[in-house]
Amino acid sequence: MSDDDLELLGDDRLVLGDLLNHVLDKGIVISGDVTIAVADIDLIRVGLGIYITAIQSELDHAAARTRTPPHANVPVLHHPSGL
Amino acid sequence: MPTYLYCIIPAGCDPPAASRRGVDAAPVRALDAAGVSAWVSDTPNASMSPSVARARVHDDVVRDAMARATPVPARFGQVLADDAALAQWIDERRESLVESLARVRGCVEMSVRILLAGHDAAPGQAPRESGSAYLRWVRERQQTRQSVTDQAEFLRRGVARAVEEAGVVREVRWATVAPGARSLEAAHLVPRDLVARHREVVRSAVERDHRMKVMVSGPWAPYTFCAAGS
Missing domain, CATH: 3.30.70 (Alpha-Beta Plaits)
Incomplete structure (x- = not known):
C-alpha cells in the first residue's frame, strides 16, 4: 500500500462526521473516559443529516459561547483527574 | 511541560x-x-x-x-x-x-455505514382530532421504523457475511444501534493490501437493495480497534 492509498476516501458528508467520531470518541485513553459534548450535540451520534458546515457551525458557536463564562454546557472535555 | x-x-x-x-x-x-x-x-x-x-x-x-x-x-x-x-x-x-x-499490524480501519433510507417516511404530523387517530398514527410510525430497521439489519449482516467470505476483513466491530438511529454502523479491520477489494465487496453486497444506501469511508487508523482504556 502506497502513501497515496492512505488518502481518506468517502462521501464528503460522511468523512468529517467520521473523523470526529473516530478522533473524539475512539482510540486509547490515558485514564478513564473522555466525554465530549459540544453545544448539546453528542458527537458520538453525529448523523448523516448533519452536514459539514453544520458541524463546523456548531463548533464555532460552541467556541464563541465558551468565551462568555460562566457556561457549563460547551464545549466540555473531561480530562483525567490529577492532570 | x-x-x-x-x-x-x-x-x-x-x-x-x-x-x-x-x-x-x-x-x-x-x-x-x-x-x-x-x-x-x-x-x-x-x-x-x-x-x-x-x-x-x-x-x-x-x-x-x-x-x-x-x-x-x-x-x-x-x-x-x-x-x-x-x-x-x-x-x-x-x-x-x-x-x-x-x-x-498491517491493517487499516474502514467505516461502513448503512443509511436508513425511508426512516422518516412515517405519516406526517400527529393528528389532533382524536385519541384513536393519534394512536393509529403512532402505530404506523413505529411499524415503518421497525420495517426499515429490520431491512437495514438484514443488509448489515449480509455485508458482514460478504466481506468475511471474501476474506477481506480481519475483524468486524458493530456499533450499538441507538433508538431512532438513522444509520447502522460497523468498523472493519482490513489488511492494507485489500482496501480496494473490500470496497468492491461491500458495494456489490448492497447493490441489490436500492432502498438502502451504504457509505464507506477510510482508510482510518484503527481507532475503533484500539479503544482500550487505562
Missing part, C-alpha cells in the same frame, strides 16, 4: 519529520519507552479543548504515523504531566499496547 499523545507505534519506525507540526503547531517528536514509540508534542495546556481544526491535525499526525506502520491511535485530548509521566504510563501497559499493535 505537559505532553500530548497522538499514537503509539512499534519501536524502530522512522520518527516524524522535523517539519511535522501537531496540535497548535507544536513540533511532533517520538518518545521511545518500554520498547514502543509514542508520537507526542509539547503543550502548555494541561487539557485540550476540542475543535474541528485540532481534530484534523490530530488525525493528520496519526495518519503520518500510519504511513510508517499501523499505530495504536490515542483519542483526542490525551495529555500527561510530562514525558516521564507518559513513559511510566506506557511502561505500566506495555503488554496490552504491544498486543494491540500486533492485533492491528
Whole structure:
C-alpha cells in the first residue's frame, strides 16, 4: 500500500462526521473516559443529516459561547483527574 | 511541560519529520519507552479543548504515523504531566499496547455505514382530532421504523457475511444501534493490501437493495480497534 492509498476516501458528508467520531470518541485513553459534548450535540451520534458546515457551525458557536463564562454546557472535555 | 499523545507505534519506525507540526503547531517528536514509540508534542495546556481544526491535525499526525506502520491511535485530548509521566504510563501497559499493535499490524480501519433510507417516511404530523387517530398514527410510525430497521439489519449482516467470505476483513466491530438511529454502523479491520477489494465487496453486497444506501469511508487508523482504556 502506497502513501497515496492512505488518502481518506468517502462521501464528503460522511468523512468529517467520521473523523470526529473516530478522533473524539475512539482510540486509547490515558485514564478513564473522555466525554465530549459540544453545544448539546453528542458527537458520538453525529448523523448523516448533519452536514459539514453544520458541524463546523456548531463548533464555532460552541467556541464563541465558551468565551462568555460562566457556561457549563460547551464545549466540555473531561480530562483525567490529577492532570 | 505537559505532553500530548497522538499514537503509539512499534519501536524502530522512522520518527516524524522535523517539519511535522501537531496540535497548535507544536513540533511532533517520538518518545521511545518500554520498547514502543509514542508520537507526542509539547503543550502548555494541561487539557485540550476540542475543535474541528485540532481534530484534523490530530488525525493528520496519526495518519503520518500510519504511513510508517499501523499505530495504536490515542483519542483526542490525551495529555500527561510530562514525558516521564507518559513513559511510566506506557511502561505500566506495555503488554496490552504491544498486543494491540500486533492485533492491528498491517491493517487499516474502514467505516461502513448503512443509511436508513425511508426512516422518516412515517405519516406526517400527529393528528389532533382524536385519541384513536393519534394512536393509529403512532402505530404506523413505529411499524415503518421497525420495517426499515429490520431491512437495514438484514443488509448489515449480509455485508458482514460478504466481506468475511471474501476474506477481506480481519475483524468486524458493530456499533450499538441507538433508538431512532438513522444509520447502522460497523468498523472493519482490513489488511492494507485489500482496501480496494473490500470496497468492491461491500458495494456489490448492497447493490441489490436500492432502498438502502451504504457509505464507506477510510482508510482510518484503527481507532475503533484500539479503544482500550487505562
